Amino acid sequence: MLRTHTCGELSLKDLGMEVAICGWITRKREFGPILFLIVSDRYGMTQVVVNDASLVEKAKKFSIEDVVLVKGQVIDRKENRTDKYPTGEIEVDAGSLDVLNSSRPMPYDHNKEASDTVKMKYRYLDIRKSLIRENLIARSKITGLVRCCLEKSGFIEIETPVLNKSTPEGARDFLVPSRIWKGSFYALPQSPQVFKQLLMVAGMDRYYQIVKCFRDEDFRSDRQPEFTQIDIEMSFVEEDDVMNEAENMIKKVFEGMKKDVVLPEKFPRISYDEAMERFGTDAPDTRYGMELIALDDIFKKSSFKAFADAANDSSKTVKGVVVENKAKEFSRNIIKKMEVAVQGDGAKGLAFIKKIDSSLESPLLKFFNEKELAGLSEIIPENGVLFIVADSRPIALRSMGNFRKRMANELKLVDKDVVAPLWVVEFPAFELDEEEDRWIATHHPFTDFDIDGLKDDPAKIRSRAYDMVINGHEVGGGSIRIHDVEKQKKVFSILGISEDEAEEKFGFLLESLQFGAPPHGGIAFGLDRLVMVLLGIDAIRDVIAFPKTTSASCLMSSAPSMVKKEQLEELGIKLTGKKEE
RNA sequence: GCGGUCGUAGUUAAGUUGGUUAUAACGCCGGCCUGUCAAGCCGGAGGCCGCCGGUUCAAGUCCGGUCGACCGCGCCA
Known part of the structure; x- marks a missing residue:
């Protein structure tokens, strides 16, 4: 290591110690023969005082955000102490100063408001200089707590394919053309839904995954084209089993992140109908x-x-x-x-x-x-x-x-200090799409439901689905799945998916259900939203290191971009409506 | 797909009923300064007023279009 300490840890107890710190120059104040540098890293900031004449000459040439290595002795600031930052009682008396790498002037002022455009273009600087850094650190802690909790409960993390098969229903797919199979496309997963069910048929019993999902729709302050799910599936379970497991996990995460917050022993449950009647939404904020x-x-x-x-x-x-x-x-x-x-x-x-x-x-x-x-x-x-x-x-x-x-x-x-979690249950299984005059699945088409006595009116069927809502945000949702092939086929027919189409799109799933598929169910949490709720943040961009704009572009890398003609030819793709360059 | 807000030095903004050379602050460059805390003082450079077209003697300003950012509706099993 080039350094002996970070910029956040030195204090009066280190007085007299010879130290080496590395970081970025965030301030420089010159007074002729004396000069101060504030050196920062993600742990904090430390003042460096430069007294030696030749070192002062050297330091005068430093620029803001140059990366430096400072060696020197920790000394007491005495009457010049400050409480504006935690290391304000001490400073490092520079014995040597080295620029490890210089920096051009910053493209924008981090101490003031700047446009999203310029901050997104220089995202790495925004992470270095803003609270986004803290959000990412918190996010890492949250995923750590999730993994720890689930592993302790016997869940195993299994990765599922990113190159997938396109399925009807749901959101628009992101497609990936196949070079080997010209004219065919993979789809990026909207969720690992089918694969996690197949893992249950495979006997994996308790699965989880923290995984990217992709949906090609229009975006908002709380929606990105790629987002992360905490995906969970369990065998031999009913609603209560999944919900208890999920509640337990969420409680552990909140306890680990916010020590002063107490979540209810049991999360209250209300039906979809009641939520709509009392709150006018299926994600009520009961604070x-x-x-x-x-x-x-x-x-x-x-x-x-x-x-x-x-x-x-x-x-x-x-x-x-x-x-x-x-x-x-x-x-x-x-x-x-x-x-x-x-x-x-x-x-x-x-x-x-x-x-x-x-x-x-x-x-x-x-x-x-x-x-x-x-x-x-x-x-x-x-x-x-x-x-x-x-x-x-x-x-x-x-x-x-x-x-x-x-x-x-x-x-x-x-009341921002209150956390109000609840379950919304008894969703209608199907709703009528008035434009297309057909039934669509309210949750997804693999959700189990009670079919008895309601054969003729799909509107009355309640599904075995559940959503977890915290402070008015839907943070997670899941269901008990259909494990009976005949019932699954019936659902496809209610949804207007022909037997041929069902066979073509979901044949492998329908087939798997015939090889001893266990009763199973699960839940998926939107990790980005969960982090937002935990940190009290409104913009999903602020909890993602490299987010996209609301029109799904990356201002830093300029993705998406056009590709060479040869690349397209290799894929057997000809463009028709290309925008003018 | 639709609607709203916005787009002027590197950044953040001001710019009157259309009218001289487009302002300011911060940043940047040069100089001064022995304890700063967003240090201070003096000087300087820096502009395709998002882009295209129109109206006009004259457009940063008015009109049309377009591109981009953000917010919302539709959409998001």
Whole structure:
């Protein structure tokens, strides 16, 4: 090693010691015959004082971010101590200074806000100089805890292929052309789903993998084209077994990362229907109240037509949210802005009723009879506001669910110190794709479900799936799988996948189910999102070392890029819609 | 695929109803300075105003298109 210590560890206990430290010059302050350098690495920063005249001359030529090796004695800063950084009580009195490598001026100022564009282009500098470094260190600790916990529980990590077969359903695949089989393509895995099931047939019993997955869709602040899953599968299990194992793991990870946080002994469970009714989302954040209120009963006979229509039509609903202590504060203007936001979710309008000095106030008041007014008065507390959306069920639920979330953020109702995990269960197994008029699998087509007595209405079937939600983020999801070949074939037929297609795409899976496939199930966690939740970060980019932009390009390497004609010819590929160069 | 915000020195921004040589701070280069803590002081260099086209006597500014970044909708079994 070139160094004896890192830049973060020297202190008064090392006084007098001859040390060697390496790092990047982050500050240089000259005073004629004396000069200070701040040398940093990922452990911290240490001040170097240069007194020797020839060394000062040498150091004057150093640039910010030059990599240096400093040898010298640890001395007390005495009256010049600082508490601005942990090593502020000492400094290294330079005996020798060497530049191991020089640096060009930094392309942007790390101490100020910079555009994402320039930071992404010089990602390695952003990692060196920003909190992203800490996030990556935390991420490593998290995967370490996961591995440790799963290995202790008898899971074995097995790698599955990255070059895969393209499957129908689900997200768009990233394709990789085959040189040997011209005209054929591999697909990068959207998840190792089928392979982990085959490992169960193989008798591997308890498998896990921390693995990259790829989906070629459009991206957001919490979505990247390649992301990482903690993938888990177990044999001879039912829902509770997988959920207990998963809960145990998550608790270990949180305990290892946040010592002061206590997670509930058992994570609460709520059904998909209940989550939608109470929170307007299948990933509820239960750190705050303001749950959705069903108002259909109150308005069934209302003379306000929009409410009465929605209350009496089973495909529609009237939903409300009470915001406390704001009746006097919310002006018409503020409420108008809220309405615009709600309309952004497709709702036709946002009604409101205030209670001030025990009496109700609202432009709609004249439409309500005494029974309705009494019902409303019971719901709305003094100085509270009831917001109402009457619309089709999905729109009313979604818009009020989002309204609740926005309101909680704006009113700062979210307690950042609380961790609220829960399970969402009893998902519908199938939902109707209205555009294509066919059934699609809500989870994925290998999810087991209770088929008895519901042969004719797929909408009523509940699947054996479960999602883990923490603070309103879906961090993981899984299910008990189908291990009976006939049942699996039936699902494909419900989904409109023909027998031929099923054979072609999933033949190897269907075949494996006929060789003693054990009952099995599992779960997969989105590692990036889990890290985000643990660190309280909003952007997935900040927990990934080298992320892509929202249009899936890498500003550092300029991927994706065009390739030589010869490369394409070798693959038997001819371009049709190439963009102008 | 759709919508919103943004794009001006290396960086972050300002730039009026269109009108002289496009400002500032930080950074960079040169000089001064014996204890700094984002050190300070003096001086200097640095611009395809994202790109293409249009309107105009005149465009950083107005209009159209395009590219890119970010945020959201659709999408993401």
